[in-house]
Amino acid sequence: MRFSLLLVFFVLAQLTNVNEASLTLTLNGETIGNVSKSDFFSNLGEPVIDIGKSNDFIEKLDKQIYYHPINAYINKEGKIIPEQLGYKLDQEKFIQLFFNYLLGNSPSQIEIPTIPLYPKVDSELLANIRVKPIGHFVTYFNKRNKSRAHNINLAVEAINNHVVFPGEVFSFNEVVGKRTYEKGYLPGPVIIRGRVFLDFGGGICQVSSTLFNAVDRAGVEIVERYSHSKRVPYVPPGRDATVSWYGPDFSFKNIHNQPILICAHIYGNMVSINIYSSEVINYK
Numbered sequence: 001m002r003f004s005l006l007l008v009f010f011v012l013a014q015l016t017n018v019n020e021a022s023l024t025l026t027l028n029g030e031t032i033g034n035v036s037k038s039d040f041f042s043n044l045g046e047p048v049i050d051i052g053k054s055n056d057f058i059e060k061l062d063k064q065i066y067y068h069p070i071n072a073y074i075n076k077e078g079k080i081i082p083e084q085l086g087y088k089l090d091q092e093k094f095i096q097l098f099f100n101y102l103l104g105n106s107p108s109q110i111e112i113p114t115i116p117l118y119p120k121v122d123s124e125l126l127a128n129i130r131v132k133p134i135g136h137f138v139t140y141f142n143k144r145n146k147s148r149a150h151n152i153n154l155a156v157e158a159i160n161n162h163v164v165f166p167g168e169v170f171s172f173n174e175v176v177g178k179r180t181y182e183k184g185y186l187p188g189p190v191i192i193r194g195r196v197f198l199d200f201g202g203g204i205c206q207v208s209s210t211l212f213n214a215v216d217r218a219g220v221e222i223v224e225r226y227s228h229s230k231r232v233p234y235v236p237p238g239r240d241a242t243v244s245w246y247g248p249d250f251s252f253k254n255i256h257n258q259p260i261l262i263c264a265h266i267y268g269n270m271v272s273i274n275i276y277s278s279e280v281i282n283y284k
Helices: 002-012 051-065 091-102 123-129 146-159 172-176 205-216
Strands: 022-027 030-036 086-089 109-111 114-117 132-140 162-164 169-171 187-192 195-200 221-224 251-253 260-267 270-277
Touching (some): 030 051, 051 086, 051 091, 091 109, 123 260, 146 205, 169 172, 205 221
Antiparallel strands (some): 022 030, 086 114, 132 270, 169 251, 221 251, 260 270
16 A cells, blocks of 8 residues: 555646545445545645555545454344344545546545445354254352343353354453453452452353353363352352453364354343254254
8 A cells, every 4th residue: 555655646746736525425425525636635835645644544445344244143032133244444446546546537426435244144054053052051050149140141141152163263352351340240249369359250251151151061172261169059069160361261263164153141030042053063
């Protein structure tokens, strides 16, 4: 991109004036902004392009129009909701159109060129890997502890519909993310060195522990797991998986020949996690 900008720099150095015609930028037929040629020229007397301003503009435009692809997923009614394509700026094509405008050789409107971005999980894949159950586990929690129950719900939603591809490692911390007030998490009980404290996200270890027991039955490779420093009531002794953003994680590797699907739900006071895959998975 910078090579193209330098070429234009030397061409424009020969110009003696700048046409002030504005440029309208459209995306999918809708106007998203207008710019003027004078925004991209230096004020040094000679009408030469300001490379820094042009680079900044293109980088900001790229971020502005970026649309993240959305995976297909299974809704609460069990229906597969189709995926959505994403897109990003086609910088190579846009640079050519943009500098043609600056040189006065193109119309004053550009339909922004984009490159499609495809989701990892589409409807066809999801339909194929929701067929064969290979792991299942349930745990129970006290709904009257509202902050803890709330945190459990958020963590369950975060891992639900997640697909782990062959050879891929699932990290609970990476998928769920940092447990913060801004993300909706509330202070709940956590165990640190055998003592109970309040911290944002308290209670989600029940979700990671339920997941551990479900995927352990699905024949995956457990990469990282730690037990609490104090026994927890929702799983048998030694079958828990504690997690902390700045501490332990729970992770596992899909060693099968097919993707596996995590289906996690709350039914009343029960955390239910099912692991599915396709009929041709090499699981026994």
